[in-house]
Amino acid sequence: MGPQNPQVPQEFKPEPEILVEPEIKIEPEVKVDEPSVVPASELEPEDKFKEFLKLGNPARQKNMEKHLQQIIAFAQEKKELTNQDVRDLVHVSQSTATDYLKALVNKGVLRINKRSRKTSYLF
Numbered sequence: 001m002g003p004q005n006p007q008v009p010q011e012f013k014p015e016p017e018i019l020v021e022p023e024i025k026i027e028p029e030v031k032v033d034e035p036s037v038v039p040a041s042e043l044e045p046e047d048k049f050k051e052f053l054k055l056g057n058p059a060r061q062k063n064m065e066k067h068l069q070q071i072i073a074f075a076q077e078k079k080e081l082t083n084q085d086v087r088d089l090v091h092v093s094q095s096t097a098t099d100y101l102k103a104l105v106n107k108g109v110l111r112i113n114k115r116s117r118k119t120s121y122l123f
Contacts, residue, residue: 064100067092071100072109075123080113082120 067090074089075081086097101121104110110121 067100068104071104075104075110075121079123080120081123082118 070090071081071086074085078085083094083097083101086092086100087094090097090100092100101110105112105121110123113120113122
């Protein structure tokens with residue numbers, strides 16, 4: 001059997017590691033002026049609606065306008081349409097189609113024609 005504690009020559013002994021902690025710089029806080037926001041509770045209902053519209057996504061609003069133009073063109077051609085017609089035309093949900101139809105009724109483009117459970121819209 002070989003020796004229990006062999007002697008390692010000095011040239012093969014690893015040098016002890018020296019750990020150096022990196023220097024951490026702490027920057028002072030910079031205060032940024034926040035935009036002034038009026039609480040919704042302080043606004044009139046009409047102003048609340050206008051503020052809400054400003055927050056809306058411009059791409060979504062552009063898409064809505066495009067859909068409304070398609071619905072108007074379809075209504076001019078067909079003279080009477082339903083929620084299902086709008087859903088099939090612009091591929092939206094029932095609630096979105098209802099919102100589009102209500103918007104066109106409010107603008108005076110369409111008139112409501114109620115018959116029992118089925119509501120149609122006249123151009």
